[in-house]
């Protein structure tokens with residue numbers, strides 16, 4: 001079998017996605033997600049101008065060799081753009097291989113280790129009352145694990161808590177929306193949020209919270225400690241994790257489980273965190289971690305250190321990424337949880353898939369390959385629109401983490 005064509009499809013059904021479609025001379029095709037929220041065209045060009053030409057004529061079954069060719073062969077290794085581009089190709093190649101083997105991808109990985117995939121979803125509010133109500137709605141929809149985020153009194157819209165939080169990016173802003181942040185206001189308020197949520201909804205629902213990299217190590221330790229009463233499933237992205245050693249301080253002070261990794265793109269970003277068991281969940285996902293080939297390796301490394309998987313899966317990864325994740329989620333022995341924040345209807349039309357959600361659990365389905373495709377004609381109806389994630393400033397104007 002030979003690769004005869006590589007298409008890079010950029011579309012925007014409610015938000016921007018970059019999709020790789022690989023065509024072979026035997027009629028088999030495969031698709032992969034290569035979306036990088038806010039820098040989509042950099043990945044599209046990396047693929048179109050640099051990688052796609054090198055794929056034509058190659059044997060699509062040589063997935064590992066192609067992965068190494070683009071990783072080691074790049075010379076300039078790692079980074080979100082490079083690894084998202086490699087991910088798009090790699091995921092498409094695994095899709096083709098599973099189709100050629102006439103089986104769902106999870107069978108190729110080693111078969112199912114569970115019947116279904118536990119997921120968590122998002123609930124947010126501009127204030128505690130709204131957030132408590134949102135948790136109630138998510139419980140009624142059958143979710144067993146819910147991430148709770150809330151606006152902070154005295155601060156304007158905080159990321160992921162206002163009306164625009166559905167798409168997590170500013171489609172209608174020609175420049176990144178600038179948020180204002182105060183850690184002290186935040187640290188005082190979040191424990192009140194979880195007191196109210198536990199009071200209203202009890203203990204049979206798993207609660208998660210995402211600090212989106214905004215704290216220093218000691219502030220993260222403080223929050224973890226202050227939230228121990230709420231018995232969270234996890235506190236996520238407590239601090240910007242380039243400084244992996246910083247988690248030693250957090251770990252020393254709190255038993256609140258820690259999750260990190262959605263912005264990581266190679267194992268090197270997480271090695272120390274996992275070797276020293278400084279985290280409990282690794283949040284790396286197919287599209288940002290370099291595809292199925294890389295993520296499978298990272299998941300196995302995590303299992304050696306009792307770290308569980310928790311693939312990132314918000315709406316700024318396409319349903320193709322979710323589909324591929326779900327096959328890994330069904331197979332991986334050290335599974336933790338899968339993020340699922342739902343998709344706008346137009347996204348599900350452009351990316352039809354075999355996966356399903358019921359009663360707070362997902363399943364990849366039994367279609368051959370990873371079970372998700374792209375409707376190219378429909379995708380054309382949604383041309384790219386430049387959009388960004390917000391940026392974050394302290395009240396004095398300092399450009400801050402997020």
Ligand SMILES: O=NC(=O)[C@@H](O)[C@H](O)[C@H](O)CO
Pocket residue numbers: 037160168210236262312313314315316339389
């Ligand atoms: O854990 N999930 C998250 O943090 C998401 O909501 C991210 O903010 C967006 O995917 C960033 O593009």
Ligand SMILES: [Co+2]
Pocket residue numbers: 210212236237262
């Ligand atoms: Co997150």
